Amino acid sequence: MEKIPVLDLKKQIEPIRSEIDAAIKKVIDNANFILGKEVSEFEDDVVAYCRVKAAVGVCNGTDAIKLALVALGIKAGDGVICPAFTYFATAGAIAAMGAIPVFADIDPLTYNISLASIEKALKNSKVGIKAIIPVHLYGQCADMDGISNIAKKNNLKVIEDNAQAFGAEYKGEKSGSIGDCGTVSLFPGKNLGAFGDAGMVLTNDQEVESKLKILRNQGNKDKYYHLVLGYNNRLDTLQAAILKVKLKYLDGWNKKRQANADYYNRNFKSLGLKIPFVPEGNMHIYHQYTLRVDGTSAKLMDHLNSKGIDARVYYPVPLHLQECFKYLGYKPGDFPESEKASLEVLSIPVYPDLTQEQLDYIVNSVKEYFKK
Ligand SMILES: Cc1ncc(COP(=O)(O)O)c(C=O)c1O
Structure with missing residues (x-):
């Protein structure tokens, strides 16, 4: 692949x-x-x-x-x-x-x-x-x-x-x-x-x-x-x-992202990870499809990257702990949910042009990790 x-x-x-x-x-x-x-x-x-x-x-x-x-x-x-x-x-x-x-701080579900x-x-x-x-x-x-x-x-x-x-x-x-x-x-x-x-x-x-x-x-x-x-x-x-020109195609592209996300949701439900939570009344357009792994997502990311899948963490350091905002005086522990999320989230490709073969490869690679 x-x-x-x-x-x-x-x-x-x-x-x-x-x-x-x-x-x-x-x-x-x-x-x-x-x-x-x-x-x-x-x-x-x-x-x-x-x-x-x-x-x-x-x-x-x-x-x-x-x-x-x-x-x-x-x-x-x-x-x-x-x-x-x-x-x-x-x-x-x-x-x-x-x-x-x-x-x-953030809501840990959304x-x-x-x-x-x-x-x-x-x-x-x-x-x-x-x-x-x-x-x-x-x-x-x-x-x-x-x-x-x-x-x-x-x-x-x-x-x-x-x-x-x-x-x-x-x-x-x-x-x-x-x-x-x-x-x-x-x-x-x-x-x-x-x-x-x-x-x-x-x-x-x-x-x-x-x-x-x-x-x-x-x-x-x-x-x-x-x-x-x-x-x-x-x-x-x-x-x-x-x-x-592109605006005319946006809804179609977003629908494909939603279909890809549904496919992932169905396949990941029973694994040891959290799938995206969408509160009632929200229509999500899956700019990112973001999984969550208790403790840390680093090993899953390494596994997927080693299989050629560009999985990424958005974002690895919350803003209150960034060097450039030191002058604001925040410290570790101030926003525990943000700090936890930055360790546990992992976004996988969800773009509209993914083929069924690519989707299956990603699903199987995630499943393989949890079987180990
Ligand atoms: C949440 C958020 N705010 C602001 C921006 C800034 O947008 P731009 O890169 O177009 O300046 C981005 C872009 O990545 C973003 O994700």
């Missing part, structure tokens, strides 16, 4: 290559590379897809969070709650804007931010907290009803970090459409990926939309008239043209 990568983009692109080539050619023919019409066309498509009032194309998912923070009025020195178990960029974006990441831990952070924080950034980790939404209630009671803004869950649903609503803003990463490896960096901010507030549009474009209200200190954070026309 040939190696099974974590994702096979060449296979994904092949069947839609001519459509993408035509879209790229059109952009080159028009030579309108900055905020060309494909950007607003893609934004309109995302508005319809996410059933949201506005979608603002930006350059990546990290800057999407930064712009959302600024557009929602979060200032330097403000505290922003986010989970300790997420990709660096969630907290990195908060810190880059001069705000203070205030970590919370790996998403825990409501009890948010309440604890609100009670104990020495800085004034102004916002919460729940992360929809691995492709399913955090407990948005609970988070919205806490936010309302404490007058906090909510930014959904929807980098990994674009297309997922929470109680019938699209992920990213529930909070004050939803941010999206369209990095090539995401379920909807560009041919480079790209991102998006979703919002139902038209005032926030116009702030985002000014902020992403150097603070320009009109060309050379700078209203605020903005950034160069625009979405490329070329990327928008590619994404516009």
